[in-house]
Amino acid sequence: MKLTVLGSSSALPTSERFSSAHVLNAHERLFLIDCGEGTQIQLRKNRIRFSRINHVFISHLHGDHIFGLYGLLSTLSLMGRKSPLRLYAPESYDSILLTHLKDFDIHLSYEIDFVPLKSKDPLIILDEKYLTVTSFPLKHRVQSFGFLFREKNRERNIIKGIIEELGIPVERIPAIKRGEDFLTPEGLVIKNNDLTMPPDKPLSYAYCSDTKYFPRLASFVKDVTMLYHESTFDKSKEDLAAMTFHSTTIDAARTALKANAGTLIIGHFSSRYKKIGPLVEEARTVFHRTFPAVDGRSYEITNAIIDY
Amino acid sequence: MKLTVLGSSSALPTSERFSSAHVLNAHERLFLIDCGEGTQIQLRKNRIRFSRINHVFISHLHGDHIFGLYGLLSTLSLMGRKSPLRLYAPESYDSILLTHLKDFDIHLSYEIDFVPLKSKDPLIILDEKYLTVTSFPLKHRVQSFGFLFREKNRERNIIKGIIEELGIPVERIPAIKRGEDFLTPEGLVIKNNDLTMPPDKPLSYAYCSDTKYFPRLASFVKDVTMLYHESTFDKSKEDLAAMTFHSTTIDAARTALKANAGTLIIGHFSSRYKKIGPLVEEARTVFHRTFPAVDGRSYEITNAIIDY
Numbered sequence: 001m002k003l004t005v006l007g008s009s010s011a012l013p014t015s016e017r018f019s020s021a022h023v024l025n026a027h028e029r030l031f032l033i034d035c036g037e038g039t040q041i042q043l044r045k046n047r048i049r050f051s052r053i054n055h056v057f058i059s060h061l062h063g064d065h066i067f068g069l070y071g072l073l074s075t076l077s078l079m080g081r082k083s084p085l086r087l088y089a090p091e092s093y094d095s096i097l098l099t100h101l102k103d104f105d106i107h108l109s110y111e112i113d114f115v116p117l118k119s120k121d122p123l124i125i126l127d128e129k130y131l132t133v134t135s136f137p138l139k140h141r142v143q144s145f146g147f148l149f150r151e152k153n154r155e156r157n158i159i160k161g162i163i164e165e166l167g168i169p170v171e172r173i174p175a176i177k178r179g180e181d182f183l184t185p186e187g188l189v190i191k192n193n194d195l196t197m198p199p200d201k202p203l204s205y206a207y208c209s210d211t212k213y214f215p216r217l218a219s220f221v222k223d224v225t226m227l228y229h230e231s232t233f234d235k236s237k238e239d240l241a242a243m244t245f246h247s248t249t250i251d252a253a254r255t256a257l258k259a260n261a262g263t264l265i266i267g268h269f270s271s272r273y274k275k276i277g278p279l280v281e282e283a284r285t286v287f288h289r290t291f292p293a294v295d296g297r298s299y300e301i302t303n304a305i306i307d308y
Numbered sequence: 309m310k311l312t313v314l315g316s317s318s319a320l321p322t323s324e325r326f327s328s329a330h331v332l333n334a335h336e337r338l339f340l341i342d343c344g345e346g347t348q349i350q351l352r353k354n355r356i357r358f359s360r361i362n363h364v365f366i367s368h369l370h371g372d373h374i375f376g377l378y379g380l381l382s383t384l385s386l387m388g389r390k391s392p393l394r395l396y397a398p399e400s401y402d403s404i405l406l407t408h409l410k411d412f413d414i415h416l417s418y419e420i421d422f423v424p425l426k427s428k429d430p431l432i433i434l435d436e437k438y439l440t441v442t443s444f445p446l447k448h449r450v451q452s453f454g455f456l457f458r459e460k461n462r463e464r465n466i467i468k469g470i471i472e473e474l475g476i477p478v479e480r481i482p483a484i485k486r487g488e489d490f491l492t493p494e495g496l497v498i499k500n501n502d503l504t505m506p507p508d509k510p511l512s513y514a515y516c517s518d519t520k521y522f523p524r525l526a527s528f529v530k531d532v533t534m535l536y537h538e539s540t541f542d543k544s545k546e547d548l549a550a551m552t553f554h555s556t557t558i559d560a561a562r563t564a565l566k567a568n569a570g571t572l573i574i575g576h577f578s579s580r581y582k583k584i585g586p587l588v589e590e591a592r593t594v595f596h597r598t599f600p601a602v603d604g605r606s607y608e609i610t611n612a613i614i615d616y
Contacts, residue, residue, distance in 0.1 A: 011386050015352040019379075037379040038346045044323040061412055063382045071327075071345040071375045078319050096411045103404045104369055105450070142413070 001026045001151070001203045001301035003226065005267065006042035007034075008293040010210075010232045010246075011064045012271040017295055018042055019064040020268060022228065023053075024149055024205055027130045032056045033147060033207050039068035040075050046296055050076060055126065057133075058089035059209055060144035061096075070100060077108040084111040088125055088135070090143050091116035117145045122220055136220040138211035140245045146211070148221055151202035158196050166190065201225075203301050206261075209268050212242060213251035218258035226301045227261040228293065230268035234279055237270075249279050253286035262303065267293025309334045309459070309511045309609035311534065313575065314350035315342075316601040318518075318540045318554075319372050320579040325603055326350055327372040328576060330536065331361075332457055332513055335438045340364045341455060341515050347376035348383050354604055358384055363434065365441075366397035367517055368452035369404075378408060385416040392419040396433055396443070398451050399424035425453045430528055444528040446519035448553045454519070456529055458512040464504035474498065509533075511609050514569075517576050520550060521559035526566035534609045535569040536601065538576035542587055545578075557587050561594035570611065575601030 002025040007018030019036020023043070030052045032039070043050060050072075058066050066089075076085065087097075094114050101108070115125055117135050126133035131151055138144040155177035163173070168182060176182055182190045206221040209230040221227055229252035233241045241248045249266060256264035264287050269276060276292045283290040291299070291308040299308050310333040315326030327344020331351070338360045340347070351358060358380075366374050374397075384393065395405075402422050409416070423433055425443050434441035439459055446452040463485035471481070476490060484490055490498045514529040517538040529535055537560035541549045549556045557574060564572035572595050577584060584600045591598040599607070599616040607616050 012383055013349050013352070013379075015349070018349065037376065038349055041321050041323070041326065041346055044321070063379055063412065063414075067375075067379045067382075068345065071321075071371055074371045074375075075320055092411075099407060099411070103400075103407070104371065106371075 001149075001205060001225075003205060003228070003265070003299045003301060004046060004048065005265075005293045005295060005297055005299070006039055006046065007036045008267040008269060008295050009036075009064070010230075010268045010270050011062075013037065013064075014271050017269065017271075019068070020059075020209060021068065022207060023048055026149055026151070026205075029054070029128075029131075031133070031149065034059055034065040034209070035067075035069040035072055036064050037067040037071075040072045042295065043072075050079060051081065053085075054083065055086045055133075056088070057147050057207075058087070058093065059138070059146065059207070060140060060142050061090055061093060062142065062210070065209070066093075073108060073112075074106060076110065077106070081108075081110040084113045086113045086115060086126075088115040088117055088147075090145070091118045117143075122148075134220075136217075138208060138217070139214050140210045140212070144210055146206060146208040146217075146220065148204060148206045148224065150204040150224075154199035154202055156192070156196035156199050159194075162195055166195075168195075201303050203303070205301050208252075208255070210246055212245045213247055213254065215258070218255050221255075221259045221261065223260050225262045225303060226265060226299065227256050227259060227263070228265045228267060229255055231266035231279060231283065232268050232270050234273070235282055249283040250286055253283040253290060256287040256290070261287075262289065263299075263306075263308070264290045265293050265299060265308070266290060269293075309457075309513060309533075311513060311536070311573070311607045311609060312354060312356070313573075313601045313603060313605055313607070314347055314354065315344045316575040316577060316603050317344075317372070318538075318576045318578050319370070321345065321372070322579050325577065325579075327376070328367075328517060329376065330515060331356055334457055334459070334513075337362070337436075337439075339441070339457065342367055342373040342517070343375075343377040343380055344372045345375040345379075348380045350603065351380075358387060359389065361393075362391065363394045363441075364396070365455050365515075366395070366401065367446070367454065367515070368448060368450050369398055369401060370450065370518070373517070374401075381416060381420075382414060384418065385414070389418040392421045394421045394423060394434075396423040396425055396455075398453070399426045425451075430456075442528075444525075446516060446525070447522050448518045448520070452518055454514060454516040454525075454528065456512060456514045456532065458532075459510035462507035462510055464500070464507050466504050467502075470503055474503075476503075509611050511611065513609050516563070518554055520553045521555055521562065523566070526563050529563070529567045529569065531568050533570045533611060534573060534607065535564050535567060535571070536573045536575060537563055539574035539587060539591065540576050540578050542581070543590055557591040558594055561591040561598060564595040564598070569595075570597065571607075571614075571616070572598045573601050573607060573616070574598060577601075 006021035009017035314329035317325035540554035
């Protein structure tokens with residue numbers, strides 16, 4: 001799994017930072033998460049093929065998370081897209097989008113399969129072969145949702161050399177990876193434990209933006225491999241954060257710590273911050289493995305320890 | 309007068325070219341013309357102060373000319389703008405914008421003074437001390453307007469040294485610049501022709517996008533100092549241009565020639581063109597003083613001969 005940050009700014013984009021948008025690559029399937037103004041331009045700059053995006057997740061209906069969507073939808077149509085696009089967004093957006101398409105007399109070349117977000121509890125909104133996506137509620141000025149992308153349980157790892165040693169036929173390998181034993185031609189049962197090692201821990205990525213701090217959030221993203229959490233403000237601005245229903249660096253780090261996250265990526269920085277380094281340092285006083293979201297940067301999501 | 313191009317692409321932005329947006333600086337007043345996605349980002353990159361923009365002109369309701377407006381309006385509000393913003397756009401946009409603000413629960417910190425465009429003939433839509441702006445109809449798939457920014461008649465130029473020679477009091481100078489004669493203390497009338505030279509030719513800039521070729525267009529922009537005209541396609545694509553109500557390089561150049569324009573800037577290039585040089589060369593076969601619109605480039609609008 002790999003995350004690419006397309007925009008790391010909050011309400012006001014800067015000359016260095018676009019509005020919110022992330023692309024998650026999970027098993028070579030691309031998921032676009034939020035779509036701030038300029039997302040299509042950032043997709044091009046990062047050489048991400050538009051046609052590979054089949055799912056778009058919108059966390060909430062504030063412009064810096066969605067004003068790039070109209071342009072992207074039009075562009076996909078101009079490119080002749082045929083396959084449906086699944087769009088997950090707060091429920092009221094369904095009619096807003098229909099009105100927009102009518103007002104601008106836009107006839108898309110493809111269907112939009114709209115999935116309304118409304119659940120007040122974590123809810124699986126996509127269940128695929130390798131992955132589930134769960135939405136969960138955040139606490140913001142408007143209805144806002146986080147998203148958890150989690151690999152399904154991985155297969156067990158076959159012990160190096162054992163296939164050749166026992167002459168295991170290729171067609172038996174998938175079953176053994178799933179946990180079955182192996183019966184030798186001589187009628188001997190080799191227990192799966194002697195053939196395989198436990199699977200790697202499934203990878204996961206959670207996206208939390210925009211929200212104020214609340215303790216229950218950590219339970220929604222428990223043990224996540226990589227947590228993205230907004231940090232609009234530094235810790236000195238905690239009053240402003242509370243007032244605007246946003247988080248400080250410390251809020252993000254507390255949630256990461258409480259959730260036992262592997263790595264924390266902070267972003268959605270206020271345009272007042274020219275340098276992001278001090279924000280990262282601040283978060284690290286609470287949660288050491290904190291890294292900044294940087295436009296155009298990709299982050300490998302892995303159980304290994306990597307400096308991003 | 310100075311033009312800054314913020315976006316030179318047509319429907320699909322590329323990694324090099326944003327969607328349509330121009331900023332005209334006339335006597336230190338800024339006019340934003342079209343507002344494609346990413347305009348606010350380009351304004352920042354080009355260090356153009358948002359607060360100096362008081363007039364926004366939208367040529368037509370296609371996304372690549374307007375999808376940056378929602379973000380810009382929100383940003384101006386977040387920046388605490390108080391003074392009204394004058395918005396000129398096709399008449400149906402008034403209710404579209406109101407619906408948008410309601411849907412996203414946006415309460416702007418300033419008033420939008422909406423000027424509906426609907427005239428089928430050239431019409432002065434702004435009349436200021438130094439400048440008039442005239443809208444004129446284009447021929448596109450939807451109602452589309454061009455804009456002509458024209459300096460008012462300039463004042464006459466006082467002949468060098470004449471003030472000192474005749475001892476003309478400072479308070480008489482404005483009247484003499486307007487064409488009045490000068491009465492000496494001795495009662496002698498000095499004719500204005502002996503005091504001044506004719507004024508410089510007033511400067512003008514016309515914006516023509518999107519449109520197919522039509523002969524009458526040249527009359528709307530007659531003798532313009534600098535003509536911007538869309539050239540979505542090269543001349544080999546004239547059928548496609550006709551079908552989509554766009555122009556080729558040759559169409560743009562013919563209009564410039566017929567209008568007796570000083571200089572032609574072509575833009576709104578299809579994303580199929582990686583290099584713009586050949587398009588410029590093509591237009592120059594008809595109208596020699598053709599230059600390309602380039603994102604971030606500024607063009608001095610002057611009666612002098614300049615290579616841009």
